[in-house]
Amino acid sequence: MPFHQDISPVGISRALTFWVAISLDRIGRDAPGLRFIASTKARRTVPVAHQIDTSGSHEIANPGLRSQEFFWTPEINVGDVMIFDPYVCHASFSAASMSRPRTSVDLRIAQFDVRQAISYLDAGHGPILFDQTDMIAPARAISGEKSGFDYDPDDVKGAALRSAFEKTIARNSSGLARSRLVRPTPRD
Amino acid sequence: MATVNYRKEQRRAKRATNVLTCEKLETSLTGFDPATASHHLDRFGCLLVRGNAATRTAVNDYREFLECIGFLKVPPPNGGGLWQIQGGTPFQFHIHRLIQQYFYELCRNYFSSDVLLSSAGTTAMMRTGPQIKLG
Numbered sequence: 092m093p094f095h096q097d098i099s100p101v102g103i104s105r106a107l108t109f110w111v112a113i114s115l116d117r118i119g120r121d122a123p124g125l126r127f128i129a130s131t132k133a134r135r136t137v138p139v140a141h142q143i144d145t146s147g148s149h150e151i152a153n154p155g156l157r158s159q160e161f162f163w164t165p166e167i168n169v170g171d172v173m174i175f176d177p178y179v180c181h182a183s184f185s186a187a188s189m190s191r192p193r194t195s196v197d198l199r200i201a202q203f204d205v206r207q208a209i210s211y212l213d214a215g216h217g218p219i220l221f222d223q224t225d226m227i228a229p230a231r232a233i234s235g236e237k238s239g240f241d242y243d244p245d246d247v248k249g250a251a252l253r254s255a256f257e258k259t260i261a262r263n264s265s266g267l268a269r270s271r272l273v274r275p276t277p278r279d
Numbered sequence: 280m281a282t283v284n285y286r287k288e289q290r291r292a293k294r295a296t297n298v299l300t301c302e303k304l305e306t307s308l309t310g311f312d313p314a315t316a317s318h319h320l321d322r323f324g325c326l327l328v329r330g331n332a333a334t335r336t337a338v339n340d341y342r343e344f345l346e347c348i349g350f351l352k353v354p355p356p357n358g359g360g361l362w363q364i365q366g367g368t369p370f371q372f373h374i375h376r377l378i379q380q381y382f383y384e385l386c387r388n389y390f391s392s393d394v395l396l397s398s399a400g401t402t403a404m405m406r407t408g409p410q411i412k413l414g
């Protein structure tokens with residue numbers, strides 16, 4: 092992946108990306124790593140123009156470095172978590188000495204916003220809500236014409252959070268978003 | 280592509296500014312202070328949190344699961360290529376729960392919100408291949 096900001100595809104201005112190393116190999120030494128442009132807050136206030144191709148790939152052609160910035164290519168080990176905001180320019184970094192593949196998971200977290208949650212529901216992206224103790228997450232992926240994620244109406248985990256969520260969605264959302272939350276699920 | 284030159288990057292980091300150093304961009308779960316971490320994230324935009332035995336165990340369990348379902352048998356493309364699954368699988372919530380356990384307070388501080396939002400569709404598992412070795 093060339094240099095890019097996550098704000099371009101993610102679109103949530105304050106979402107944080109949590110990037111978790113799964114590989115046993117040392118990422119940034121033995122396996123391809125991540126390269127960041129470490130920059131101050133003043134530089135991270137607006138999206139930078141990206142070149143976008145038909146496949147959805149997006150990149151900053153020439154990110155450049157200002158006087159107070161530098162490239163940062165940390166070595167990341169299994170169990171480490173890299174956290175960054177959506178305005179940080181970053182890229183994959185690979186060198187000839189890196190002979191191992193890299194496996195990672197990255198996820199985005201933002202503050203709860205009902206419009207954002209509804210847009211996730213409408214798009215079939217399966218919103219996940221959590222507080223300190225509870226988490227509401229889709230029970231399974233569904234495919235076909237209405238592909239997306241299905242919630243299990245019998246799932247009582249996080250009942251208070253779920254109830255508040257459903258009431259909020261019911262007050263604010265389209266019928267599509269509501270149906271994704273309450274759709275009966277087939278049993279095996 | 281160039282080889283990573285850590286010493287060169289460290290020297291440049293030290294020259295760049297007195298405040299923006301790599302040390303500021305790295306912390307550890309041992310003695311982790313969510314408020315300080317939130318402050319650094321807001322100021323510098325990125326933060327590497329070194330894991331502990333518990334996070335390593337959790338991730339190792341997750342990797343074993345990925346091995347069981349064959350995910351790690353898929354060869355990633357060479358030449359720095361990327362292979363990814365965007366959403367689509369329920370097992371990724373294992374990592375969401377890991378984040379909830381260790382980073383809820385950080386997120387609560389950063390966003391000033393008790394309830395946090397993520398989504399399956401914006402979660403990706405990636406395998407990135409090494410460069411092709413010629414000759």
